[in-house]
Amino acid sequence: MLIIGIAGGTGCGKTTVVNQIINELPKNEVGVISQDAYYNDLSHLTLEERRKTNFDHPNSIDFNLLEKHLKALKAGESVEQPVYSFLECNRIQKTIPTHPRKVMIVEGILILTNSEIRNMCDIKIFVHADTDERLIRRLKRDVNERGWNLNETLENYQNVIKPMHDQFIEPTKEYADIIIPNNKYNTVAVEIVRSIINEKLAEA
Numbered sequence: 001m002l003i004i005g006i007a008g009g010t011g012c013g014k015t016t017v018v019n020q021i022i023n024e025l026p027k028n029e030v031g032v033i034s035q036d037a038y039y040n041d042l043s044h045l046t047l048e049e050r051r052k053t054n055f056d057h058p059n060s061i062d063f064n065l066l067e068k069h070l071k072a073l074k075a076g077e078s079v080e081q082p083v084y085s086f087l088e089c090n091r092i093q094k095t096i097p098t099h100p101r102k103v104m105i106v107e108g109i110l111i112l113t114n115s116e117i118r119n120m121c122d123i124k125i126f127v128h129a130d131t132d133e134r135l136i137r138r139l140k141r142d143v144n145e146r147g148w149n150l151n152e153t154l155e156n157y158q159n160v161i162k163p164m165h166d167q168f169i170e171p172t173k174e175y176a177d178i179i180i181p182n183n184k185y186n187t188v189a190v191e192i193v194r195s196i197i198n199e200k201l202a203e204a
């Protein structure tokens, strides 16, 4: 199993790039695991308390479970991937059966901060978009889809998201084998990653 790690700051376009990569690839040969599904279980807290959590610090992720699941998939076993609700700021009861695939993509802002996960990745990719571009995308998405208002997002961006990005996420660019510039849609980079995957699929 080839594991491809895709990191990058919030709003850089990781999910979009992953969807572009897997689009046109055989569905039963490539799987995706999202780091968001592995936020710590916060069921012991109220929604109000959960909304105050720092979701941009590496400690907010249950990396042990993510590592366990990746190892199981690599060993040919299926796992139950948690499902995360951004509106609830928590995992929900449902899980998604996730089966081993020839290629598994793991994406998330913090995945390259964890040395165990990093070492499991055969290819490490960092998606880059400028800070102002990411903030604009984030604002639109938080207000339209994730249950935050404009002021909450701006305040969170200044007090948590930006400092955490500078301290933990941006430095992981150094670990990347490939950096994808994504201020604009980057079809050439997507095509290159897709051809690497196709080569791997043809091997087996």
Ligand SMILES: Nc1ncnc2c1ncn2[C@@H]1O[C@H](COP(=O)(O)OP(=O)(O)O)[C@@H](O)[C@H]1O
Residues within 6 Å of the ligand: 008, 009, 010, 011, 012, 013, 014, 015, 016, 017, 137, 138, 141, 182, 183, 184, 185, 186
């Ligand atoms: N290259 C791009 N140009 C313009 N908008 C983009 C681009 N890539 C992603 N977006 C938009 O930005 C928002 C965040 O993208 P997303 O892929 O969810 O980022 P991430 O997963 O890194 O947080 C989405 O609304 C998406 O449609």
Ligand SMILES: O=c1ccn([C@@H]2O[C@H](COP(=O)(O)O)[C@@H](O)[C@H]2O)c(=O)[nH]1
Residues within 6 Å of the ligand: 009, 010, 011, 014, 036, 039, 055, 056, 085, 086, 087, 088, 089, 090, 108, 109, 146, 161
């Ligand atoms: O309940 C939550 C949990 C996390 N977030 C924010 O999500 C981003 C990471 O997701 P991307 O899709 O990669 O942007 C992170 O910056 C958290 O602040 C949230 O809003 N609510």
